[in-house]
Amino acid sequence: LFRIIKERTRAQHKYHVLNLEYKQKVEKSSDRKPSVKDGASPPSEGCLHCGGTHGLCECPSASEEDRRRALEKLRSQRGRGRLRSKAVRNDKRQGPKTGEVLVNGMATAPHCADSGSDRSIIPQYLVDELVELGSDVQLTLLSDPIVATVAGGGQVECTHEVVVDLQLQTAAGMVRVASVACLVMGGGETGFLLVDEMLKSLGIDVHRQLEQLAGGDAVLDDDLFEPEAPPADTDVVVRLDDMLVAVLREGFDPSLYEELRQLM
Structure with a gap:
C-alpha cells in the first residue's frame, strides 16, 4: 500500500515539475514572437500553409487538401536536409522518463495519468514538432468539433485528431501502445492527457487504487513513505x-x- 502511495506521489510530482518547465518554455517563445491571440506557441516557421502565427490545423484558409500538401512539402524539405539539425537535436531515440510520454518515438512531453478525460489529448505544439521531425502524422478533421474543458475551467474547441504510437514508463516497466486516437488541442495546453480507459486496459486504475486506500483499515504512522518489510x-x-x-x-x-x- 505504501509503495502505491509513494509511486503515485512521485509520478504526480514529476508531472508537475515537467509541466512547469514546458509552460516556461512556451512563455519565453511567446515573449519573443507575440501573437494576436492566446494559444500554443506557433511553429518556428509559422503556419505551414500561409505563414501566419498559428498551427496548420488552426489555419482559417487551409482546406484538408492544402494541409495534406503542406505536410508533404515539409517532409520533402526535411529529406533534403533543411530540418536536419533540429531533427538531430530532438530525435535522441531515448525512452521516456517517469511522468513523460514518448510520441511516435521522436518527441516527449509530460503526461497526466489521472486526467479524468474520456479522450486522449495531444497539445498542438507537439503535433507541429512531430511534423517538423518528419513523423508520419495525419491530421483528421472531426465531423463535429469537440469542446474540451482545461485546467481552471476554460474551454477549448478541438477540430482535429491524430493517431499516434505512445511509449510510457510505469512501475512495471516500459509500456508501448500503438494507434492511439488523440484530440489536437491548442490554447496553451502543454501536457499530454491520457484517457482513463486506456490506462485501465494496461492495469493502471488510479481511481480504484485511491478507493482502496480510502476504504482500508491500515494504520498509518507519521512517515507515509517508511518502507515496510x-x-x-x-x-x-x-x-x-x-x-x-x-x-x-x-x-x-x-x-x-x-x-x-x-x-x-
Missing part, C-alpha cells in the same frame, strides 16, 4: 508483472490485458 510472495508478483509487460511488448492486445492479468 515485503511479503513473502513479492518475488512471485514481480516476476508475473514482468511476464505481463513482456507479453505487451510482443504485440498482445492491450484491451485484453486486464483479463489476462486477472487470470494470472
Whole structure:
C-alpha cells in the first residue's frame, strides 16, 4: 500500500515539475514572437500553409487538401536536409522518463495519468514538432468539433485528431501502445492527457487504487513513505508483472490485458 502511495506521489510530482518547465518554455517563445491571440506557441516557421502565427490545423484558409500538401512539402524539405539539425537535436531515440510520454518515438512531453478525460489529448505544439521531425502524422478533421474543458475551467474547441504510437514508463516497466486516437488541442495546453480507459486496459486504475486506500483499515504512522518489510510472495508478483509487460511488448492486445492479468 505504501509503495502505491509513494509511486503515485512521485509520478504526480514529476508531472508537475515537467509541466512547469514546458509552460516556461512556451512563455519565453511567446515573449519573443507575440501573437494576436492566446494559444500554443506557433511553429518556428509559422503556419505551414500561409505563414501566419498559428498551427496548420488552426489555419482559417487551409482546406484538408492544402494541409495534406503542406505536410508533404515539409517532409520533402526535411529529406533534403533543411530540418536536419533540429531533427538531430530532438530525435535522441531515448525512452521516456517517469511522468513523460514518448510520441511516435521522436518527441516527449509530460503526461497526466489521472486526467479524468474520456479522450486522449495531444497539445498542438507537439503535433507541429512531430511534423517538423518528419513523423508520419495525419491530421483528421472531426465531423463535429469537440469542446474540451482545461485546467481552471476554460474551454477549448478541438477540430482535429491524430493517431499516434505512445511509449510510457510505469512501475512495471516500459509500456508501448500503438494507434492511439488523440484530440489536437491548442490554447496553451502543454501536457499530454491520457484517457482513463486506456490506462485501465494496461492495469493502471488510479481511481480504484485511491478507493482502496480510502476504504482500508491500515494504520498509518507519521512517515507515509517508511518502507515496510515485503511479503513473502513479492518475488512471485514481480516476476508475473514482468511476464505481463513482456507479453505487451510482443504485440498482445492491450484491451485484453486486464483479463489476462486477472487470470494470472
